[in-house]
Amino acid sequence: MIRPGKMIKQVLGSLFKKPATTEYPFHKKTLDVPARFRGKLIFYPEKCIGCNQCVRDCPSNAIKIRKVADKVFEADIDLGRCIYCAQCVDSCPKKALEATCEFELASIDRDKLKVTFRAKSQDAPNK
Amino acid sequence: MHKVVIPIGPQHPALKEPESFSVTLSGERIMAFSARLGYNHRGIEKACEERTYLQDIYLTERICGICSHTHSTAFVQAVEEIAGLVIPERASYIRTIIGELERIHSHLLWLGVAGHEVGFDTLLMYTWRDREVVMDVLAQVTGNRVNYGCNTIGGVRRDIDPSQIKDILKAIDILETRTKYYIDIATKETTLIERLSGVGKLSKIDAVTLGAVGPTGRASAVDRDVRRDDPYAAYDKLKFKVVIDDHCDVYGRALVRVGELMESYKILRQALKDMPEGPLTVKAPRKIPAGEATSRYEAPRGECFHYVKSNGTDKPERVKVRAPTLANVQTVAKMLEDGQLADLPIVIAAIDPCFSCTDRITLIKRTGSRSTKKMSWEDLHTYSVDWYRKKGLDFTDLNKKLKKWI
Amino acid sequence: MKALFNIFIFPGFLFLFVFGLSAQFFDRRIYARLQNRQGPPWFQPLADFIKLVSKEEIIPEEANPNMFKAMPVIALTAVVTSILYIPMWSPKALSYFNGDLVVVLYLLTIPTLTFFLGGWYSTSLYSKIGAVRALTQLFAYEVPLLMSILAPALLANTWSLTGMATFYSAHPGYWLFNILGFAIAIVTLLGKLEKVPFDIPEAETEIVAGMFTEYSGRFMALFKLSIDMETIVAASLLSAVYLPFWIGSGPAIGFTVYLLKVLFIIALLSLSRTVFARLRIDQMVSFCWKFLAPLAFAQILFNLAVKGFIIK
Numbered sequence: 001m002i003r004p005g006k007m008i009k010q011v012l013g014s015l016f017k018k019p020a021t022t023e024y025p026f027h028k029k030t031l032d033v034p035a036r037f038r039g040k041l042i043f044y045p046e047k048c049i050g051c052n053q054c055v056r057d058c059p060s061n062a063i064k065i066r067k068v069a070d071k072v073f074e075a076d077i078d079l080g081r082c083i084y085c086a087q088c089v090d091s092c093p094k095k096a097l098e099a100t101c102e103f104e105l106a107s108i109d110r111d112k113l114k115v116t117f118r119a120k121s122q123d124a125p126n127k
Numbered sequence: 128m129h130k131v132v133i134p135i136g137p138q139h140p141a142l143k144e145p146e147s148f149s150v151t152l153s154g155e156r157i158m159a160f161s162a163r164l165g166y167n168h169r170g171i172e173k174a175c176e177e178r179t180y181l182q183d184i185y186l187t188e189r190i191c192g193i194c195s196h197t198h199s200t201a202f203v204q205a206v207e208e209i210a211g212l213v214i215p216e217r218a219s220y221i222r223t224i225i226g227e228l229e230r231i232h233s234h235l236l237w238l239g240v241a242g243h244e245v246g247f248d249t250l251l252m253y254t255w256r257d258r259e260v261v262m263d264v265l266a267q268v269t270g271n272r273v274n275y276g277c278n279t280i281g282g283v284r285r286d287i288d289p290s291q292i293k294d295i296l297k298a299i300d301i302l303e304t305r306t307k308y309y310i311d312i313a314t315k316e317t318t319l320i321e322r323l324s325g326v327g328k329l330s331k332i333d334a335v336t337l338g339a340v341g342p343t344g345r346a347s348a349v350d351r352d353v354r355r356d357d358p359y360a361a362y363d364k365l366k367f368k369v370v371i372d373d374h375c376d377v378y379g380r381a382l383v384r385v386g387e388l389m390e391s392y393k394i395l396r397q398a399l400k401d402m403p404e405g406p407l408t409v410k411a412p413r414k415i416p417a418g419e420a421t422s423r424y425e426a427p428r429g430e431c432f433h434y435v436k437s438n439g440t441d442k443p444e445r446v447k448v449r450a451p452t453l454a455n456v457q458t459v460a461k462m463l464e465d466g467q468l469a470d471l472p473i474v475i476a477a478i479d480p481c482f483s484c485t486d487r488i489t490l491i492k493r494t495g496s497r498s499t500k501k502m503s504w505e506d507l508h509t510y511s512v513d514w515y516r517k518k519g520l521d522f523t524d525l526n527k528k529l530k531k532w533i
Numbered sequence: 534m535k536a537l538f539n540i541f542i543f544p545g546f547l548f549l550f551v552f553g554l555s556a557q558f559f560d561r562r563i564y565a566r567l568q569n570r571q572g573p574p575w576f577q578p579l580a581d582f583i584k585l586v587s588k589e590e591i592i593p594e595e596a597n598p599n600m601f602k603a604m605p606v607i608a609l610t611a612v613v614t615s616i617l618y619i620p621m622w623s624p625k626a627l628s629y630f631n632g633d634l635v636v637v638l639y640l641l642t643i644p645t646l647t648f649f650l651g652g653w654y655s656t657s658l659y660s661k662i663g664a665v666r667a668l669t670q671l672f673a674y675e676v677p678l679l680m681s682i683l684a685p686a687l688l689a690n691t692w693s694l695t696g697m698a699t700f701y702s703a704h705p706g707y708w709l710f711n712i713l714g715f716a717i718a719i720v721t722l723l724g725k726l727e728k729v730p731f732d733i734p735e736a737e738t739e740i741v742a743g744m745f746t747e748y749s750g751r752f753m754a755l756f757k758l759s760i761d762m763e764t765i766v767a768a769s770l771l772s773a774v775y776l777p778f779w780i781g782s783g784p785a786i787g788f789t790v791y792l793l794k795v796l797f798i799i800a801l802l803s804l805s806r807t808v809f810a811r812l813r814i815d816q817m818v819s820f821c822w823k824f825l826a827p828l829a830f831a832q833i834l835f836n837l838a839v840k841g842f843i844i845k
Binding site: 131133139140141152155242243244245246247248249250252253256316318319321322467468469470471472 | 567568569570658659661662729730732733736737738739740741807808809810811812813814815816
């Protein structure tokens with residue numbers, strides 16, 4: 001039956017329900033981020049072999065691999081350029097990159113967004 | 128009565144994306160309407176030629192936020208056709224499932240936007256609250272709420288495991304009850320019917336002549352749907368109905384979209400049940416052999432058309448995208464004949480405009496001039512630099528600073 | 534001295550200011566909760582007012598600056614003046630004479646005229662369209678509103694609001710004859726206060742902000758304040774005319790009952806804001822003239838019959 005105000009029953013029922021708003025950032029626990037969420041990347045230097053496949057496949061040139069010693073590599077990731085597509089995670093043959101669930105990455109200084117993953121110091125017995 | 132020309136856009140509360148319309152009014156009646164496109168042009172087709180095929184998947188995905196899976200799947204289908212790859216069946220089912228979830232998300236968003244344009248903010252709040260259910264499911268399955276990134280050349284990147292299938296089915300059950308409620312509201316609420324009926328009329332002949340696609344055309348009884356006429360992904364194995372309506376106005380378009388929501392739930396249930404086991408990708412070469420291919424995809428807004436030409440290297444030679452809104456925008460002028468100013472926002476919103484998809488290459492015909500000129504990339508660059516210099520703006524210092532930065 | 538106190542503090546400007554902003558908070562909170570979301574905190578309308586007052590005013594080049602600046606002040610003045618004649622918690626208003634009903638209704642029309650003039654003298658396209666729509670809407674809702682307020686006055690046999698309140702407190706139960714008029718008055722009040730489904734002059738998605746497009750800073754603050762105060766004054770008028778029970782039972786109870794009545798009317802306005810879509814101007818005019826005006830006329834005839842047969 002066509003009548004005005006058809007939504008009135010549901011609307012009045014909402015008065016007694018809890019609001020659907022999540023009070024972020026005061027109540028962060030109510031936000032459940034799924035396990036496969038593509039957030040900030042982390043890099044495991046001990047697994048990297050320096051094939052540069054991630055550098056070639058990145059759509060926005062956000063990751064750079066540097067050689068610091070023989071078979072030891074470090075990664076510079078620019079979080080401002082990264083589009084969080086995780087293609088590098090799939091391209092890496094040794095699973096040296098992983099996507100975490102961290103998404104609160106905003107910053108007012110562009111230089112702070114460039115992170116470097118340093119290799120652990122190798123005990124090079126040179127002495 | 129005195130005629131006034133008012134601009135709607137590029138910045139206007141009625142438009143979600145910038146586009147310039149100029150409307151000639153006499154009192155409240157619309158006398159003439161003209162559109163000028165191109166405010167969202169970002170040079171994506173040129174940028175696609177500078178990146179490899181794998182990088183282009185992410186670039187085409189970001190042409191639009193709500194049709195992101197559309198563009199990336201259409202592109203990948205064209206590339207796979209050139210390379211002669213046949214993707215495994217499980218991958219085609221997963222692409223279908225993500226595509227239908229995206230259609231649900233887009234239609235719920237449209238219901239909210241249509242409610243907002245007629246001043247019915249309650250419908251906006253309720254439909255967008257229910258949209259969160261779909262977005263949470265998509266985040267669980269693909270890893271992000273928009274820009275899903277689940278395609279790769281030769282298949283898909285991620286699998287859907289049984290616990291996620293259960294979550295998707297639960298979400299569909301919740302959404303189906305809510306959608307039935309919205310159908311009830313749309314067909315029975317007096318003020319909504321008053322605003323949507325009889326507005327933006329487009330007869331069937333006009334729809335076919337002007338090339339309306341998608342729900343805009345189907346509401347004028349044009350029986351075209353790419354999923355049925357030219358099946359891709361897993362649609363040839365699924366049974367579904369194409370929703371046609373003959374109201375020919377905004378009310379009909381609303382009914383078509385809500386009907387398509389109910390059909391999507393049916394398609395999803397079938398696909399989730401029938402999905403076969405198997406591998407997710409086939410191995411794809413880095414260098415695609417020379418050739419060209421076109422691919423079509425039924426986006427939530429209509430038929431989306433991609434053309435890819437390759438030349439044997441790992442970067443495409445030419446990518447062309449024709450979004451459905453480009454076909455539908457021509458019909459707005461016809462719909463607004465003898466209309467009122469108050470109907471303009473809802474008529475523009477009823478074609479579900481996505482101007483980010485639309486602005487690829489803009490051709491502005493200079494009326495009165497008969498000659499045409501073909502301009503190469505360098506010609507275009509020098510032309511634009513001279514044009515700004517004539518206005519007194521010189522960007523050479525700025526370009527030097529930018530080069531240092533990059 | 535008492536007159537100055539009445540005009541500026543209570544129940545004049547300061548009382549209307551505080552009550553108007555609280556009513557706006559109440560309205561926005563109920564609107565939000567009906568839509569299943571949280572609303573703004575209690576200090577939000579005050580924060581909006583302070584923010585608007587502290588911003589710079591921009592007057593368009595082609596606008597007439599004197600009219601542009603004068604309109605918000607005139608709107609505010611008219612609204613604050615009209616509260617003095619409305620009985621709130623006792624049957625006697627602060628000042629009364631036979632005929633103050635017409636004066637109050639006239640003073641409440643002035644804000645709409647200032648919206649029109651302010652929009653017209655802004656000389657911007659969107660403002661002109663909004664201003665013309667405001668005037669068209671005035672022609673639509675004014676007649677049903679006046680007729681529906683006239684009906685209880687006919688029953689009480691007086692042209693003064695104070696007289697009506699005294700009559701209805703003396704005869705408890707007679708206000709039930711005016712229920713139809715109450716319904717009509719609530720619907721036309723939506724048109725006067727420009728709330729959905731009749732917020733056509735300020736339709737955000739069609740003409741940016743209608744007649745308020747060019748207003749900013751202090752003038753915008755005054756316009757918004759005058760709309761809030763007009764809500765309170767019109768709700769008080771309705772509660773005095775249609776809900777005149779317990780109006781004479783002492784200052785404390787009377788004041789509480791008055792607050793509850795006004796908040797009840799504002800809750801009804803928020804509810805209708807939630808469940809309706811916005812109408813077009815031609816649909817609104819035809820609705821008011823074809824549907825509301827005959828009903829208001831029927832209410833007048835009914836009241837005349839009641840007066841003739843029951844009250845000898």
